[in-house]
Amino acid sequence: MNYIVALTGGIGSGKSTVSNAFSRLGVPVIDADIIARQVVEPGTEALAAIVQHFGPSILQPNGSLNRQKLRECIFNDSDEKLWLNSLLHPLIQRETQRQLAAIISPYVIWVVPLLIENNLCSRANRILVVDVTRETQLHRIMARDGSSEHLATQILAAQTSRETRLSYADDVLNNDDTPEALFPKIQQLHQKYLALANTFNKQDLSI
Secondary structure, three states, rough: OOOEEEOOOOOOOOHHHHHHHHHHHHOOOEHHHHHHHOOOOOOOOHHHHHHHHHHHHHEOOOOOOOHHHHHHHOOOOOHHHHHHHHHHHHHHHHHHHHHHHHOOOEEEEEEOOOOOOOOOOOOOOOEEEOOOOOHHHHHHHHHHHHHOOOHHHHHHHOOOHHHHHHHOOOOEEOOOOEEEEEEEEHHHHHHHEEEHHHHHHHHHHHO
């Protein structure tokens, strides 16, 4: 059984920067966002269901999902968000379990942006929160996606609060600084997680 470190944080906190650093250290990474994209690729049943529900205008000219437009639809309508989640969450969880079962490593980083919102904390052995200020989040959302400040604010409001997220954390990485400043902290966490995983795996073998 894998020792699972769930990596979470608000949108724009830099979860990908952190997970990529762990990957460079040889740690397997399973990213819920990547899986969420895989299950709605052209030709999938999930994408067909989304097109049937929202109409063909939800697609890009090349036939892929227009994620920006979909985001606007669901953040303005809680019923639509619920419908989409009920479609995608089972597919994402099934693929996550398949990938976890295939990994042979002391521990794995499981990137889950909505870990707390979707009540998934119990599925991890440890929770690592990437933390930034609200101002940093707004700036990064608008710069990355071209979102308006109004939409960026709506996106933040739909996620759990910073204070709530931090209350679930076993470890916290502040990412208001440069990626270079993060790496020594990640290396320290890597050694810590190897030790925890070693203890966990020994206990598992003794059962």
